[in-house]
Amino acid sequence: MAQRTYLQAISDGLREEMRRDERVFVMGEDVGAFGGAFKVTDGLLEEFGAERVRDTPIAEAGIIGTAVGAAIAGLRPVCEMQFADFIACGFDQLVNVAAKMHYRLGLAVPLTVRLPSGGGFSGGPFHSQNPEAWFMHAPGLKVLAPSTPQDAKGMLAAAIRDPNPVVFLEHKHLYRRVRDEVPDGAYATQPRARLAREGTDATVIAYGAMVHAALEAAGGIDASVEVLDLRSLVPLDEEAILASVRRTSKVLVLDEANRTCAAGAQVASLIADRGFEDLDAPVRRLATPDVPIPFSPPLEQAVLPSVDAIGEAIRELLAY
Amino acid sequence: MAVLELADAREPDLLQDADRLGLLRHMLAMRAVEERALKLYKQGRIPGSMYDGRGQEAISVAATWALAGADAVCSPLIRDLGAHLVRGTDLADIFRHYMGRRNPLSQGREGNVHFGDRRRGVVGMVSMLPDMMVVAVGLAMAFRMRGEQRCALTFFGDGATSRGDWHEAMNWAALDKLPVVFVLENNQMAYSTPTARQFAVDPVHRAAGYGIQACTVDGNDPEAVFGAVWHARRRALAGEGPTLVEAVTMRMHGHGAHDDARYVDPELVRTWSLRDPIDLFGARMRGRGADVVALSAEVDAEVEAAVQAALATPMADPATATDGVFCTAEPEPLGTGPSRYSGYAGAA
Numbered sequence A: 001m002a003q004r005t006y007l008q009a010i011s012d013g014l015r016e017e018m019r020r021d022e023r024v025f026v027m028g029e030d031v032g033a034f035g036g037a038f039k040v041t042d043g044l045l046e047e048f049g050a051e052r053v054r055d056t057p058i059a060e061a062g063i064i065g066t067a068v069g070a071a072i073a074g075l076r077p078v079c080e081m082q083f084a085d086f087i088a089c090g091f092d093q094l095v096n097v098a099a100k101m102h103y104r105l106g107l108a109v110p111l112t113v114r115l116p117s118g119g120g121f122s123g124g125p126f127h128s129q130n131p132e133a134w135f136m137h138a139p140g141l142k143v144l145a146p147s148t149p150q151d152a153k154g155m156l157a158a159a160i161r162d163p164n165p166v167v168f169l170e171h172k173h174l175y176r177r178v179r180d181e182v183p184d185g186a187y188a189t190q191p192r193a194r195l196a197r198e199g200t201d202a203t204v205i206a207y208g209a210m211v212h213a214a215l216e217a218a219g220g221i222d223a224s225v226e227v228l229d230l231r232s233l234v235p236l237d238e239e240a241i242l243a244s245v246r247r248t249s250k251v252l253v254l255d256e257a258n259r260t261c262a263a264g265a266q267v268a269s270l271i272a273d274r275g276f277e278d279l280d281a282p283v284r285r286l287a288t289p290d291v292p293i294p295f296s297p298p299l300e301q302a303v304l305p306s307v308d309a310i311g312e313a314i315r316e317l318l319a320y
Numbered sequence B: 001m002a003v004l005e006l007a008d009a010r011e012p013d014l015l016q017d018a019d020r021l022g023l024l025r026h027m028l029a030m031r032a033v034e035e036r037a038l039k040l041y042k043q044g045r046i047p048g049s050m051y052d053g054r055g056q057e058a059i060s061v062a063a064t065w066a067l068a069g070a071d072a073v074c075s076p077l078i079r080d081l082g083a084h085l086v087r088g089t090d091l092a093d094i095f096r097h098y099m100g101r102r103n104p105l106s107q108g109r110e111g112n113v114h115f116g117d118r119r120r121g122v123v124g125m126v127s128m129l130p131d132m133m134v135v136a137v138g139l140a141m142a143f144r145m146r147g148e149q150r151c152a153l154t155f156f157g158d159g160a161t162s163r164g165d166w167h168e169a170m171n172w173a174a175l176d177k178l179p180v181v182f183v184l185e186n187n188q189m190a191y192s193t194p195t196a197r198q199f200a201v202d203p204v205h206r207a208a209g210y211g212i213q214a215c216t217v218d219g220n221d222p223e224a225v226f227g228a229v230w231h232a233r234r235r236a237l238a239g240e241g242p243t244l245v246e247a248v249t250m251r252m253h254g255h256g257a258h259d260d261a262r263y264v265d266p267e268l269v270r271t272w273s274l275r276d277p278i279d280l281f282g283a284r285m286r287g288r289g290a291d292v293v294a295l296s297a298e299v300d301a302e303v304e305a306a307v308q309a310a311l312a313t314p315m316a317d318p319a320t321a322t323d324g325v326f327c328t329a330e331p332e333p334l335g336t337g338p339s340r341y342s343g344y345a346g347a348a
Helices: A006-020 A044-048 A060-072 A084-098 A101-105 A132-136 A149-161 A209-219 A238-248 A263-274 A297-303 A307-319 B017-042 B057-065 B081-086 B091-098 B131-145 B164-175 B203-209 B222-237 B266-273 B277-287 B292-311
Strands: A002-005 A024-028 A053-055 A076-080 A112-117 A142-144 A166-171 A179-182 A194-197 A202-206 A225-229 A232-234 A251-258 A284-288 B072-074 B152-157 B180-186 B213-218 B243-248
Touching (some): A002 A006, A002 A149, A006 A076, A006 A166, A006 A179, A024 A060, A060 A084, A060 B131, A060 B164, A084 A112, A084 B131, A112 A149, A132 A166, A132 A232, A194 A209, A202 A238, A202 A307, A209 A225, A209 A307, A238 A251, A251 A307, A263 A284, A284 A307, B017 B091, B017 B222, B017 B277, B017 B292, B057 B152, B057 B180, B057 B222, B057 B243, B057 B277, B072 B131, B091 B292, B131 B164, B131 B180, B180 B203, B203 B213, B213 B222, B222 B243, B222 B277
Parallel strands (some): A024 A076, A112 A166, A142 A166, A202 A225, A202 A251, A251 A284, B072 B152
Antiparallel strands (some): A002 A179
């Protein structure tokens, strides 16, 4: 095993899958000679050539739509949206064409769309969004959000090998900040929820970058706080969520996305519906308020859930 | 990039008499199926709505006739039933699908001409019409990447040329000189909006502006459509890039059975009714010795048998309504349809 950053792990995962399966190819804006806006595809052009590492026009509907065609024809396209925000321009192709294809026509669409998402770096309103809830609401799409380098590599392989369209959220804030032991060679991680930290007094449920914020907050509290990393939003590991509720009886659902209809709202609803008897406190939610993500650092920090705010919410929950 | 003249695209000598008879048979079948379906709709047997392509039969039939079996059709639209018929989709299954009964095409999850058949290389449409043009470009991209001698063909109407995806498809296909044939059915109406309110520059000229070879043909003449698509396919496979074939026609009914088309100038419809593609081509075939009345009766009998088989089939099972959202097995490859054109006889 080697020490790899989250970004390197995604890059490794792509490379391993392209070596393993000649049907896999990458396409997106500036993914070739430039190596991608964040350098995830750096070096792939040299190894695999321009046929399998395809620079595209600035045409997001074209990227998703042609990938759907290639997937139907039997290939395994991996599309990079330069920033998750830009998926809005290809939204129709993803939710109306790709997502419904199997249900309507029985055709499989083995397509992976990589979305560099999230805030925390003064990206402003068009480079910081967490659009996962848009896709959770479109039947036919799987939605994954890894939080560790080991998971990022393994879950990307699982996405590429899946015969369905998969939205793969990779959090930009983690790219170079998180480093971990990552197994060599190709492997696929089945995206069930993962206990990132065991505890008995309260559970924080999170995914993506918020898992790290939750762990930091939990570590600063004099109580036994469990942190559950969802890994997959569709399908949602409902049993793992309910099992954690049974263990701790108090739950904070944490979300970096805007609060209304966020992934965490679905989790809270699930717990209210099927875990009510196990609760010793109302389900608490912490998310970004319903504003576009602002540019100026103090404004951005004011809206994203901070470690301090998470810690405070956990303490309030424990004191209930 | 040149805009081909009509005369360049027509090459009737390509066709044998057996081809011409096949074209006529499938045009007759398209009209017979749709006339019968409109009756079933009015009887309440077909739910939702019913869309037909009266007067446009020459386009989808002849365009699909010009394809080899390995080529993909992505996607026949609501006036392109003929493409499905040429590819050999079962008539009874089509009626089962229209009526929401148990069927292998859509399992009751879709209606009207929203279906395809993977095994026959036909990808079904979506309602956002130019969306599938980009998908067709992707199919062509995959064929090219694998070094396969296949092209993709896609249909769209005049209204679809106003959407962004149309422009993305044009630009993308031209950039990579991909093996794709774009068939524009200019039937002069996008629902109730005439082309005069749809675009300032004709799509043929816009396509040429993207670097795409384009031509205009008489959409009511199957031999003209065949010739243009045959040439377009040959260009595509020779690496010369995409072609846009504009087939000019007229929508003879409303947008769907629910639409009486009161907004259309009746004189326009009357003029075009004198140019009915089945009447004109039927007369031409009678001149070549074909028994069109017998052929038509044969087709009608097949259609009626299909309707009866469909009516005897149970409705889709409600217990299956939530099945099939996700694929759970390794995908099957996109299949290949029959090569109807005699010029491909013996080809794989």
